[in-house]
Amino acid sequence: MRIALVSDCYLPRLGGIELQVHDLAVQLIRAGHDVTVFTSTEGPPSVGVPVVRLPARAGVPLPASVERLRAELESFDLVHAHSSLLSPLAWRAARLAETAIITVHSLPGPTMPWPIAQIDRYCGDVAWTAVSGAVANVVRRALPGRAVDVLHNGVEPTAWRLAGRVSHPLTIVSTMRLSRRKRPIALLRTLAAIRELVPPEVPLRGVIVGAGPRERAVESRRRSLTPWVELPGRLTRYEIQQLYASADVYLAPAELESFGVAALEARCAGLPVVAMASGGVREFIRPGVEGFLVESDTEMARTVAALLSDTAVLHRMQQHNRHTDPVMTWERVIAQHVAAYTAQRALREGSLASAS
Incomplete structure (x- = not known):
C-alpha cells in the first residue's frame, strides 16, 4: 500500500508526535508498505524514510507547498494525517486526499477552545482516530454520532530492556x-x-x-x-x-498527557510508572501492577x-x-493501523461505487 504520513511536526524537532510518526513510517516500511512523510518542519535530508519538507510561514504552508501536496497525494492509496491541537498542513492534506484518516495526538485543556467540528467540516469525508481512549472520548464529545477508533502509539519493548545496574x-x-503543559x-x-x-539517610x-x-525557569x-x-x-534514545x-x-506529572510514549518506554525498561490519572497513561498502567495513577501532586509524592x-513491592x-x-x-x-487503512479504503471505494 502507498501511504502518505502527514505531520506538521517531524524530526529533527523532538517530541512525542515527531518520534512516533517517524517510528510508524519505519515500521510500515519494514512491513512492506511504500511510505512517504510530508511535513512543514525544516531539516536536513532524511535517511531511511522518504521525507518531503514543505515550506511554511508561521506554521502555515505556503501556496506553492499546498500545490505540491495536492499533486503528490494523488499517487497515494491513503493519507494518514497526524494532528496536534494546531496542524494546518495535516488538515489541508486530509481535505485534499481521496482517502484519509486523521489521528489526534493531543488533549485540549478544559478552557481551551478547540474547533474540531469546524475542522471536521473543512476536512470532509475522513475517518477520525485518536492515540488513546482519553483523546478519543474528547473527540467523540466534539463530534457526536461519529465513530472514533483508537490507533495507539507503539513501542519495541526489547530495545528498552537493558541489563539493570545493581549498585546505584x-x-x-x-x-x-x-514546557508549561x-x-x-x-x-x-x-x-x-x-x-x-x-528518611534523610536514604x-x-x-x-x-x-x-x-x-529550561531557564x-x-x-x-x-x-x-x-x-x-x-x-536532551538525550538520545x-x-x-x-x-x-x-x-x-x-x-x-502532566495532567493533559494524551498517551505518554516516554512513560510507556520507561515501563518497558522495568520502571514502575507513577502518573496522573487524567490522561492516556492509564491505558498501559494498572494501579498496583505496572505502577500507580494519582489525582494530585501531593498523592504522587506520598505514593512514590x-x-x-x-x-x-x-x-x-x-x-x-x-x-x-x-x-x-x-x-x-502496525496490524491495527493496516486494518484501519484497509477498512477506510474499502469504505471509500464503496461510496464511490454507490455514487456511480
Whole structure:
C-alpha cells in the first residue's frame, strides 16, 4: 500500500508526535508498505524514510507547498494525517486526499477552545482516530454520532530492556519537553516533597531529561528547591535507555498527557510508572501492577515515597514490567493501523461505487 504520513511536526524537532510518526513510517516500511512523510518542519535530508519538507510561514504552508501536496497525494492509496491541537498542513492534506484518516495526538485543556467540528467540516469525508481512549472520548464529545477508533502509539519493548545496574542510589526519572503543559516545575515541587518523606539517610537521585522553553525557569527552581536533581538536557534514545537501566521509578506529572510514549518506554525498561490519572497513561498502567495513577501532586509524592520504602513491592513491579509486554508493541500497532487503512479504503471505494 502507498501511504502518505502527514505531520506538521517531524524530526529533527523532538517530541512525542515527531518520534512516533517517524517510528510508524519505519515500521510500515519494514512491513512492506511504500511510505512517504510530508511535513512543514525544516531539516536536513532524511535517511531511511522518504521525507518531503514543505515550506511554511508561521506554521502555515505556503501556496506553492499546498500545490505540491495536492499533486503528490494523488499517487497515494491513503493519507494518514497526524494532528496536534494546531496542524494546518495535516488538515489541508486530509481535505485534499481521496482517502484519509486523521489521528489526534493531543488533549485540549478544559478552557481551551478547540474547533474540531469546524475542522471536521473543512476536512470532509475522513475517518477520525485518536492515540488513546482519553483523546478519543474528547473527540467523540466534539463530534457526536461519529465513530472514533483508537490507533495507539507503539513501542519495541526489547530495545528498552537493558541489563539493570545493581549498585546505584534510588533514582527517580522523568523525560519530557520542558514546557508549561508538561508541568516540570510542579515535578520539582513533587520531588522536593518526596525527599522530605523519605528518611534523610536514604540517598536519592533525581533526573529530568529534556529541553524546551521552560529550561531557564526549571534550572532556577532546581537550584533553589532540589539541588540533588540533575537536568542533563536532551538525550538520545540510547542515552535514555542507559539512564533507565540505573533508575527505579518513573514519574509522569502532566495532567493533559494524551498517551505518554516516554512513560510507556520507561515501563518497558522495568520502571514502575507513577502518573496522573487524567490522561492516556492509564491505558498501559494498572494501579498496583505496572505502577500507580494519582489525582494530585501531593498523592504522587506520598505514593512514590511509599514505593521507594517498600523494596518488595518495588522489585515486584520492576520484574513484572521488565518481563511483560504491553499491548502497544509495534507488531500489534502496525496490524491495527493496516486494518484501519484497509477498512477506510474499502469504505471509500464503496461510496464511490454507490455514487456511480
